Each structure stands twice: as structure tokens, then as C-alpha cells.
Amino acid sequence: MAAAPNDSPPRSDGERPGGPGRRRFLGYLVAAPTLAVAVSYGVDVASPRRAAAALPSPPQPEEIFDLGDVQNLAAAPTSGLISVRVNSDGSASFAVPRAEVGQGMTTAVAMMIAEELDLPLDKVRITLADARPELLMNQFTGGSNSMRSIFVPVRTAAAIARRRLISTAAARWDVPAAELTTKHGVITHPDGRTATYGSLAAAAAATRTTQVDATDVQLKTREEFTILGTPRGRVDAHAIVTGRKTFGTDLRVPDAMPTMVRRPPTIGGTVAAVRNAAAVRAMPGVTDVAVIDHGVAVRAATFGQCVDALRALDVEWGPGPVDGESDATVLAKLKKAMLPMTVPSLPLLAKTIDAEFTFAFASNSPLEPDSAIADVRADRAEVWACLKAPIDAQADIAGRLGLPQDAVTVHVVEGGGSFGRHLFHDVAAEAAEISQKMRKPVKLSWSRTDSFRQGRTHPMCVSRVRVSYLGGEVLTYEQRHTSVRTDFGHGLGEMLSATAAKLPIAGNLSLAESVFELTQSSPYDFGVTTQLLNEIPLGFETGSMRNIYSPNVVCAQELVVDRLAAAMGKDRVAFRREYLKDDRLRAVLDKAAAEGEWGRSLPAGVAQGIGVHAEYRGAVACLVEIDCRPETVNRPIEHGVTGPRVTRALTVVDAGFAINPRGLEAQMIGGMNDAIALALTSSLHIKDGLPLEGSWDDYFYTRQWNTPLDMRVIVMPNTRDTPSGAGELGVAPALAAVAGAYARATGTMPTRFPINHGTLGFAPFPVEPSTPQSPTDGLDRSF
């Protein structure tokens, strides 16, 4: 194995206040009944390195707020700040301006606070902050950025709080603060006196908000950590396994009755006429029927009665923006829009490899159907939803309702998955529209079929690659990625616009081109390298899906790298070792090859594949084995897709500093199962302006009978003091590895993904009514 990348001494990366490269933090004691410490927020804690920068760092707080203006601060003491509170029961609480959708953010933030406060982890309570417009783009969950942006500010606030508790105890006991120690939420003096944080919380509170000197606050170093960097279970694990964790539709908001929508037979269709609204309004349980922009809403005592009502509606529909589009028409438009290769003429004897890969539309729908609660009154509104860009949602919903932004309260609810879907607030805006039209609170849920057919999609794309080589040298690498336009949502769009001047990109690129430039860079030293994006606007409602371009771009790249290695007579791993530019990538590759027994003997029809990827300042290698033998491919599962099975999967990840290795491992496991689905089974088939998929037995996300029996994740020793992004990191290399293994096992490089897209493996639900009726035979299938 190569030299471990963590041989170098720990770097501070500016973590030590006052250290080199350190940006100044402003700390505040906030007037409150018990101790509350706030810090300015939005500081870029990591070095502004260009190559692996997934997204631009948020702007510095001093550029957004005039935080030096003490009078303004006195008037709005927590404006633009995030605050850690210590409560009289000895707990600490923090409202994090991020969304929790399963990625483990709340657990990681609780660990940060517990670490710097010297408090047991179970004494930290994390909630999700309402939309706070003054935080601007610093309340945005996306681009695997949360941990990177929160890591230092939150710890600083906790460290200031700890210092304040110590000084309060020191004053009470009339001893020097330096003599006091803290452990498990208790302050101890060598003479035996002790005080719990809870007993000091009120005394430590400030009576008026004041700025505190944070420059000498010492954050713990990596070596001093006892919680950060250690494997921890989720803080909400108990609530989850007992059914007590509360999701959007579990909330009880007075009079917010179940509401669903009858939807048009094509994406974004409109309502021409409703012929039987009065009759439907008279159905059992139904209270209201209202025509909205893209459907007809019904409100009833139960969601089941909503389904009955929406199915009974007789609606005449108007057209939508993509009525004429199907898979084939979209593909033809993509191929026409492909940018030409640009590399100049090559030496006479140079050889080239050309390849083109098509990736089908895919759904980013989580398991929890899109849902939101809205209570819209004449002069104000209140909305509950899982939102990764809640400020943008607040502004947009206010605009649609004709209310001032500050009259709309937006509560961020924990989500049952996201995968890109909750970057958008489509369902929250629709709930608000319905509530306004019905003049009643509503609890809106899209049906499962709505979520697949009318929800956002990751668009179809085509990636074309050309490489040239001569002798033992790779001369050029060109990639042209062509996609239906991906909507990034206003949250990300505004963040990028606001930081446009800082982007390390030349020229006047479009938003999509900017994102492509920021996220895609070949990890190989392949001579003249160009990677370009072209997007075509087609009217589909699109969005990113557990990252943006990387799974597709990297899959195409790695398949061509495999072919290149074969053409140059080299082993796939040895070839990558030779051409990789980054030592951290080389280290994870070597670890994967060693631990995954690269090159071991396997039966015909079973093969290994390898994929590597660096993004979000992390590095990952995946090694998988796939079984493509007929007895496996054709194993029978009722209403389930089988096909090739990935039998062994290994992911090796270098996440810089792994805040919670157990949570990181979970993200890699999820990434692998996502990749298996993208490679083998899951896609949307677009026909005449609508996806055919309507349930989880149509949209074939990985199931138990597809998942590897041997799933392993190795977290590399920390190579940095700061965390990389993790939520999306594992999907791209895993997809590449599965595709490469399939190519090896079958002898044919796949060029269309997922590989089973050409066969429709299910009978589609009717296009109308838009939501199928629930079955009645559940007791027959009990076990």
C-alpha cells in the first residue's frame, strides 16, 4: 500500500482562533433567561482551494451584515447569528439553519456542541430553524456543504458558552477560572466543589446583549476530541424505532385536514373545466373542492376519502409544456445539441477511443411523498414543510399569496429522505395556494404516483467521451455532456449569483455551466483535457439527484478509462494508479484494491469493477463484484426486477475529517445502493409527456433482493482537520464501479443506463385518474 496520506502533521486549517489564515469570529452573549451564546455565521472555514471546490463558499458575514454596528445589534440581537443555549436542566439546545433528511446532520451538529461544551451527547437538543431571511444564503442545505460550513462557527459558540460557565463558577466560588475543569456537564474545583451547567445557566446569562472577545477561545484540536471523530449512533434513533419521530403529515395543526390533488394526464397540464365539483363536494368526508394551477384539490376527513374524491372528479384538461415528448424525442434533441470535440489534430499514429453513454430520466422522489401543511389567512400565512432552501420558499410563497415576506412563517420539518427533491418547495407553494383558495388550513400530500409522475426528475443526459493515446502516453481526454436543463432552484442559484465575482471561473458562463465547472474535473493526468456541458430547455420540471452531474459524468469517464487501460495493455487499477493526479485518490484506490482482493479468481459471468472520484474535498474508491450468470439474472421475484446482482461492494472513503465515521459509513452504503439502482434497474420512461412509473414496483430502486450480501465501507484515517462533504460523495464512483464490473462480466460495455431501461418491466397504471385506488386484499398477503 502506498504511504498513508495522513503521515503529514495535522494542519490547523485556520481552526485555531488567531492562528494563521484565521478569519475573525464575532461572539455575543445574548440577553436571555439562561446562557445563550451566538456567533456570526457564514465563514468559510476551509482553504479556498479551487480543484475540489464543489460549491463556492458562502460569503463572509462581514460582507452581508455590518456586524460592527452595535446599536443595530442591540435592536436585533440575534440577527444573522446562530446561537447555542444552555438550559436550566443542564441540556444545551441549538436551532440549526439546515434541513435533516436522513443525512445525519443533526447528530453531527450535536456532536460538535457536546465536544466543545464537555457535555454528554444525549444532553444536546437540535431542532430545525424556521426560515430566517437575515441568514440569506446561509440557510441552504445542498452541495454536501452543511458540515463544512457549520463545523467551526457552532464549535466556537459552544466553546464560548463553556468559558462563560467556567467564569460564572469562578466568580461564585471566588477562585481563578484556570483552576476549574469541565466534564460531562459539571464544573469541578480541585477542592471538591462541583456545579452542574444547569445550576449555572441562569447566573451565566447576559442581561443585555454584548459582544465578547472570541479571539482567545481555544477550540479543541483533533487529538483532544473525545466525541468528534468517534462512531456515534443517530441522536433520533430511539424516536425513529418507536415511531415517534415526527414527519410532515404526522404533525397536528388545528383544522389542517387531509388534502390531495387530481392531476393532469401530462406533466404541468392545466385545468380547462371541472364538470362535477358539487357532486364530489357532497361525497363522504369531503369538505372542499378547489381548482388550482395544475389540478383540482380536494380536502376530506381522511386521505383515503381524498383519493375517492379526486378519482371521482370529471375534469377536462388543458395541455402541458411537454405533451409531445417521449424518451426518443428527448434523446434526439440531446444528440442534436451535443457540442463538438475541440482538440486539434493528433499525431499520425495516435489512436482514439470514442464512446457515448445515455442516462435515462430518473426520479429523486424520497419514500415520504411530497407533503406540506399550510394555513393561509387574509393577512398572514404559516407553512410547514421539509425545505432545504426555506428562505427562498418563504419569499416565493409570499409573492404568490400577495403577502409581505415577513407575514409568512415557514417551519422546516424533518424529511423522510430528499435526494434533491427538497431543494424545491413545489408542494409547499401548492399547499399555500390551496389553503388560500379554500380559506382553510390544509395538510397536503401528493400521492405516490404524483411524486413519480408530476414530481421533479433528474433529466436524461448523454455523455460523449473521446480519448487519444500513442504508445504509453494518453494525449487527450474530451468529454461532452449534454443534458435536459437541470433546475438548481433559487436557493442555489442565488448563492451562486451572490458569489459570482468570487468564482474561480473565467468568462460569463451560465449558472449550469458554472456548476459544471465547479463540480467536474478529471482526476487523471490525460494531457489536453476538456469537459464541456450543454443543456437544452425542454419544459420538464427537473432537479438534481444525489448530486448533480457527477454520477453520469464519472460513470462515462471511468468506463472509458477501463477501455483505455485494456487498449494500452494495462490492469485497470494499475493504470489508474499511474495516471491519477491526487495522492488521496491513489491512497483510497490502493486500499480498495488490497481490501477488496482486486484480481481474485472469479467464475465466468462474475467480475470486478473499480471506480474512483474526488469531490467536495473528499476522495472515494469503490470496488464491486457483479454476478451476471443466468441463474442469478433470472432468479424469480414476484413483481420485482432481478437481473445481475452486485454480490460484494466495498467503498473506501477519505472524508478529510470524519466527524461521525458511523454516519459517514451510512452515507456510503446509501450511495452504493443508489448507484446499483442507477446502473441496473431504476429509471423513468417518458411517454407522451408523462412518466409511466407510478409505484415502487415500477420505479425499481434497489430492494433487498438486489442489494449486496457483502457490503463494506472503510473510512480512511483522517487526512485533514475539516470535514469534506459526504452525503453525495459515494454515488458516482459506485455507479462507475458497477457499470465497469458489468462490462467485464458480460464482455460488453453498457452504453445505456440503467441497463434494463429498454424493457418495460411492469404494466403502467392508467394515466387517468391520476392516482390509483388503494388495494383491498391486504389481509390475503399478510405473513
Place this chain on the structure above:
Amino acid sequence: MPIHSFKLNGTQVTVETEDDVRLLWVLRDLLGVTGPKYGCGLGVCQACTSHINGKAFNPCSVPVSQIKPTDEITTIEGLPATVGKELHPMQEAWIAHDVAQCGYCQPGQIMAAVAKVKQVRAAGREIGDADLDELRNVCRCGTYSRIRAAIKDGAKQM
């Protein structure tokens, strides 16, 4: 409106609603029992999996009129009481393996796991990979490998 009665998590309950309203909505919307989740309403995703007289089933696919007054419905909320403990061994295994990510599917996963272990035992076997492959519960976060490990461990304590 028709009146329906059944035993829910150890308590006899009565509810007034139309015959064809699926049990999931009776539990969630009328009785406020929200452990069983709505993931599809089509009997596919299994997020609502609960027990009827000890067997796993999907309340989204059963009209309430099919439930008899003597039927015992157990949701995730009532699972610990079936073993007289704070937590069922399967729930403890879920925590020990840190199975959950978003958590939305997990009540259904746990209820399906308990029933599957019992079903396999009744057939005279211990749970194996072929049995686990039969579980249809969708986990869109992709925690399947931890689910499998937790079920094998939880089964040992059952």
C-alpha cells in the same frame, strides 16, 4: 356512518367512518396513530406495515370494514408491549446497528422483520439471506445491509 371496533395496541377502540376507508387512514387521520407511514397506499412500499393478530400486513390495503372487533392490531407504538418491555429486541437491534437514516420506512421495516422471523421459525428455520431477500419494504436511503444485520441479531434475542 358505520361504526367499527377493534383492539389497537391493547386497547379496544371504536371509530365512525365509511366501510371502505382503508385502515391506514383510520389509524393515522382519525385515531392519530402515526407510526405506520404512508409511502404509496398501493401495498407496495410496506412503510405502513403493522400486525394483525401477530401477522404482518399493510393497513393501506385493508378496508376498515374487514377488521373484526376481536382482531388485534399492533402498530410500531404497541410493539414493545407485546414482549412486556420498554423496547422490543428488534428495536434494540435497530439502535445497536444504527440502522436508520431518514427513518421514514423503519417502523414498517421493524414490524416486517419481527413477523418474518416468526414466520421462518414456525417453518423450523433460523432467518437467512434467502428469507431476507423476500422482504419487500423499500428503504430509499438504502440502509439494506444494516437492516439485514439488525434482523439477524434481533432474531437471536427474540
